[in-house]
Amino acid sequence: MKIRVADIKDKEKLLSGEEAISHYPTLMQAQSDGQCEFLSPVSISLSVVREYDHIRVHGSVGTEVRLFCSRCLAEFVDTITSEFSIFYIRSDETQPEDEVELGEEDLVSVTFSGDEIDFTDEIAEQILLGLPYKPLCTDECKGLCFTCGTDLNASECSCSQNSTSMVFSPLKGFKVKQ
Ligand SMILES: [Zn+2]
Ligand SMILES: [Zn+2]
Numbered sequence: 204m205k206i207r208v209a210d211i212k213d214k215e216k217l218l219s220g221e222e223a224i225s226h227y228p229t230l231m232q233a234q235s236d237g238q239c240e241f242l243s244p245v246s247i248s249l250s251v252v253r254e255y256d257h258i259r260v261h262g263s264v265g266t267e268v269r270l271f272c273s274r275c276l277a278e279f280v281d282t283i284t285s286e287f288s289i290f291y292i293r294s295d296e297t298q299p300e301d302e303v304e305l306g307e308e309d310l311v312s313v314t315f316s317g318d319e320i321d322f323t324d325e326i327a328e329q330i331l332l333g334l335p336y337k338p339l340c341t342d343e344c345k346g347l348c349f350t351c352g353t354d355l356n357a358s359e360c361s362c363s364q365n366s367t368s369m370v371f372s373p374l375k376g377f378k379v380k381q
Contacts, residue, residue, distance in 0.1 A: 219248040274346030283333040
């Protein structure tokens with residue numbers, strides 16, 4: 204998604220739409236790395252406004268992905284959404300010794316040059332940030348038995364008792380000195 208700089212006014216401008224994953228090289232890369240599978244295009248809504256010497260963009264992006272649970276390896280579908288604010292500052296207006304004081308901590312500032320601003324990189328980055336580092340099918344996922352590989356969400360295995368006591372066995376006989 205792009206906007207012509209000349210079209211950005213003091214009054215907030217809203218942009219929205221959907222873009223195919225193939226439009227985003229870094230998302231295609233994440234998919235071919237097996238991090239996830241994108242099931243829907245990226246939906247984007249941005250508000251763009253000129254403020255002082257910068258352009259402020261507040262946006263929300265989202266898409267649907269298929270992930271593998273990092274505990275039980277089950278496939279599941281999740282919705283990734285991310286909200287962000289970015290300041291775009293024209294690169295020839297930024298002096299290296301002139302630090303930009305943004306005031307708000309989690310604001311990102313990005314420089315641009317030329318007649319238009321291309322949001323592609325930032326949108327892809329926001330989607331990637333939204334992907335879980337350790338995906339879980341549910342927060343309570345019990346995972347697989349380390350010994351026999353049984354999915355402990357679906358059933359109990361006969362070795363689950365043993366593996367539990369093995370985990371705690373180093374603590375047997377351990378006494379807290381008062
Ligand atoms: Zn799981
Ligand atoms: Zn087992």
